[in-house]
Amino acid sequence: MGRPYEAPLEAMHAALDQAARSAGLTGVPGCAATVAEVEDAVLQSAARIAREVLSPLNHRGDAAGCRLDGRGVATPAGFREAYQRFCADGWPALAAPQSLGGQALPMLLGAAVTEMWGAANLAFAMCPEAAVGALEALRAHVTGELLERYARPLASGAWTAAMAMTEPQAGSDLAAIRTLARPDGTAWRLTGRKIFISWGDHDLSDNIVHLVLARTPDAPPSVRGLSLFLVPKRVPAADGDLAPNDLRAISLEHKMGIRASPTCVMAYGEREGARGWLVGPVGGGIDCMFTMMNHMRLGVGVHSTGLAERAFQLARAYAQERLQGRDRAGAPRAIIEHADVRRMLLTMKVLTHAARGLAYTAAAALDVAGADIEPAARARALERASLLTPLVKAWCTDTAVEVASLGVQVHGGAGYIVESEIEQVYRDARIGPIFEGTNFIQAQDLIVRKVLRDGGAALAALLADIEASAHALAAQEEWPRRLLAECGELRQAAAALSAASARESELAGAVAQPFLQWLAVVAGGWQWALSAHAAAGAAGTEPSRRAARDGARFYAAHILPRARAHATQVAAGARLLAGTERASL
């Protein structure tokens, strides 16, 4: 199955540094020092686990898939041992507070490590990612004994978690959720079915903490009638004993990819009702779920960046080894010498770099937002992270699909064969734009909640940062002027949308996707401008300077021009609604 995944440590160090500076994390007392102190050791240890434990299981897990029998879901051979090793080495607890036995490392560092898990074995990586998200939700919305009982096993990885939102009639539309929670003493009893529950059941851990969106009796029919419940697979008693709860996986989906991850149809309360405990206030389910959801969205973006990196590595290695044709001297020629193969590899490389930069920047902004600094700076950082989250989720996942497809193409016929790992990367990557909120949901979140709602303030701040990076580079390079022009156009387009969307209720939805793509392509250019500028500075070596300069120029010539096409789509948004009759579909 070819070579295992090797984490791109040099690129990751540079991206961590760039994100920390760009998000202002370097100015946070203690934080930058912590990162600098442990960064090397953490990344190297993580890279070893990714290479030695997770990557070798990736293809085997895909081929074997999961099985469901009377005892529940069995994961592919090797996954249980890998998970035990993963926990024993302390990876689930990386960002958890020290009071829970965690290492309290910045999320920025967690992003780099999470990228490795996604690159090495996405199906596996989804499991611990959900636990980290659930722990965040519990820490934010639960206190006392309940938190006490669940937080530590989640932090250590002894227990895992699942997010249970979707029902057959309620996908993107959560208001249609029917799962019911009835009060039962200090707790609740839940009955209902959920679908598409990733890692809803499995044999890796002793317990699985489900966070379930459900409706309380007499609740309003909108999303405001939803509450969030903690529903464990096994209910822990005070003495630590675990008693079975009334929930089970009743079937598994057969999927295009991520086949080693069990996607469950879950039945809650087939008998007496599944015991559950309220997370946050009654009717506040959506807000509480979004603590976990926002974490998961960033995680999906980071995982997808890992897939893109993996596709790049596989394609580059293939292109270096595969001989085809001869050079002028008659010697066999590796296909990496062909201009079009280089074009494909460079496209993969510059997209992956830009995706990584954006994802890390969002994570760093979250670190700043949670730091012990002045409230206004925290608020600005949170605003930035909120703006970037849908961008990262949508663009990194789309990018992974594109980069994986290029990876298949570099492989030629070999890329279509199941034994080539790139074939799996292509299938695995396609889930990214769909789950944790489709990429349209992200685009709508971006334009409605993150751009229009604050009158464009957060967007203006981001564009100002992008412009500053372009100005800094404009003395040496020509292309940043196009970046500046795009920022100006984006500012105008947002203002026009703001004015028009008050009149046209559907306009935001019609232009959301191209607007997100436009902003993302420009923000990717920002990442390259920062990289080229940093490399040109005193710290850069000549090869790294040239690589950054050439990468930025390649991005400017081959990716940035897409911005114009997206801008035209945005401008045509209103006509899309007015002009296209339903009959013409």
Added chain:
Amino acid sequence: MGRPYEAPLEAMHAALDQAARSAGLTGVPGCAATVAEVEDAVLQSAARIAREVLSPLNHRGDAAGCRLDGRGVATPAGFREAYQRFCADGWPALAAPQSLGGQALPMLLGAAVTEMWGAANLAFAMCPEAAVGALEALRAHVTGELLERYARPLASGAWTAAMAMTEPQAGSDLAAIRTLARPDGTAWRLTGRKIFISWGDHDLSDNIVHLVLARTPDAPPSVRGLSLFLVPKRVPAADGDLAPNDLRAISLEHKMGIRASPTCVMAYGEREGARGWLVGPVGGGIDCMFTMMNHMRLGVGVHSTGLAERAFQLARAYAQERLQGRDRAGAPRAIIEHADVRRMLLTMKVLTHAARGLAYTAAAALDVAGADIEPAARARALERASLLTPLVKAWCTDTAVEVASLGVQVHGGAGYIVESEIEQVYRDARIGPIFEGTNFIQAQDLIVRKVLRDGGAALAALLADIEASAHALAAQEEWPRRLLAECGELRQAAAALSAASARESELAGAVAQPFLQWLAVVAGGWQWALSAHAAAGAAGTEPSRRAARDGARFYAAHILPRARAHATQVAAGARLLAGTERASL
């Protein structure tokens, strides 16, 4: 497995009409009359077979795949019966001459029918397509008894065919082929291994005619040392008896998609040497193979158009049925009412329409090139078909991948599940850009052999036709001016490339892919300009007029702007070579 494929008869009739006009087929005596006479009956019969026989087997074939045992390759249950019905109804012989028992119908009509096979069941469709291609090659390069013996069973479908080019060390680089052919009386003995041989062995027909590229003793090491051989699975005697030949499938590939089509590793001559007969002259193998290859390339483009249509149908049906959210009156709302879903469906529709138009136009040009008309007109038509063939192969296959991916996205989570047919369409479509010459090979063919070699004459003629279509529409619409501008830019870019590529040997390769994409996007706009103009004429009804106008505008706003991005990539081509160090990969 949801609804079966329904051929889009109305759209096909319109596209056939448009292609016949555009390629000048309407002016060919007899031909237009033949088409008009039989078109309706042929399309309706084909649509029935596609719907009732091929489409229901598509998902089952994917799930079952093929098996190889000591007796050879077994196809999935139902395929043998389907193939018998397919032959009994005369479909293999559609375009074959009447002297061979065929119906001698124009290739244009064959394209529409072939699109249906690809849409309904691509894995199946590849089998008869190869037989038609092989028959063309034999008719062009073989005479006398050999032709007599093989042509009729190929035309009837009693025998099928396989194209055997690739070897492990010889993919895009055919010069590296090592399979050897030794003279043996009036025939030859072949020894060697070939990989990626689609339908190289199976149980649908009594015999399989392999066209094998091999090297004769003492042949030069270049492609000029290759000859083409007819190597049957069973050698027919004069009395019709079939004697086993020395060839067999030694393994099957496990593939991402088209799983019901057996992709064989073939061993020729493990014992005494496989008996073969020369096709064309010694050393002329490449030219002879290209008779079949050109047919196959157009066929892949047409099949891919079918996949795009199938993806569109599945997504539209899902979007019409899937309820999510409520309208202002509180009634459940199908997701097709959402602006972004409409945007995705319209993108799928306008791309599929443009791809179909280009593919049919290439087929119609081939019909004109083979008609009994003045030689200069035949030559012009052949030149047009040659220019369009790489465009159709590459762009229709890329389009099918894009459209299938949008189809998955419209389905949301359901699109990632194996039971949804769109999931299979997505996997099946991904082979298109790879086989029958990768899309880079197409792009190189386009720029080197079809654009630069004749000094841009064929391109100029195409651009003139595109400009004429834009002028015809310019009185009613604004967007054709952008089509005109792109034609001007393309003409300049081709001239600049012609001048520069003499100095820079690698330049053509560096810009080939974006140049092809650029020209294809503009040629797609041509198809929409023709459609909008035709609908605006006296013949159009008001709904068809509006659909064509809106479709064209949508294409102009959402697809045509990609031309600018591709133009920038072409302009950056030289820098790509100069600027990107190998070290930076």
